[in-house]
Amino acid sequence: MQKLQRLRAKAGATAGLMLLSGLGLGLGIATAAPAAAYAGWCNDGYASNVKTISSVTYTAYLPGYNGNADCYMNPGAESKSVAMLQRSLNVCYGRSLDVDGIFGNATKNALIYAQGKENISADGGYGTQSRKNLKWEYTRGGSFRCVRL
Template sequence: MKTLHTLRAKAGISAAAVLLSGVGLSLATASPAAAYAGYCNKSVTRSSALGSVSFVFDAKIPAYNGTMDCYMNQGADSAAVEALQTTLNECYGRSLTVDGIFGPATKTALEYAQGKADIGVDGKYGTETRRGLKWYWDQRYGSRWGCARLGDVIHIGV
């Protein structure tokens, strides 16, 4: 009888350990997503000026309620996807329909751009992708300008 009681106790402890380790794993996998403000639902305009108001350039960047620390992947449907699709077309030579729907073609185009940017290729958009991609910039009071990473100094060729 004592042996049966000992076996039950050991089985209970083992089950509890497995359960707690599973909870620990789920908490550990949830923490990277906590670094993001949320799922990209809009776009924000970032501007860069050179010399005068006639040389102001704007880029639309995916955002969640005003912050650029957001994520998205296949299945997203928003203005944030439109901003990404425009950049993939203009800066990476893709020919996506700019419809705001993150479908298989957008995922494939993003994987291509991630490869060109030499960052992790997973077809998902997040901080590393935002920092690594070149973004499409256009002149506010004129025509198309070109592509540059956020934070890079923009130079105009004369």
């Protein structure tokens, strides 16, 4: 009888914690940020980032949503933003993707490879964590460098 009561108490406590977590209330339980934190799906827009390396200014063109780099992509996406990601995966991580702007299995696998190299969540989806931790192709004229933001 006591065993059954303990099980019921644990189940009740777990349900209560899940309810509080879902409401975002205390107890130090972390919940995932909503997708709304992103500007939107990376589309044909782009965002640029400028860096000075050894007194030479380079520019990287990053996937973007109407000029905002805080966007996301997953398999199934088709846009110039996907092509920008594919090019950097080829140049900076030695992948051999067709730069066609289609986020298919090959792009997902290349992204998983790069995410693993950078010790971040290797889920094959592109978002803030990938943008901030992957190396990007920074260009100036005909020369380039692969560096993180």
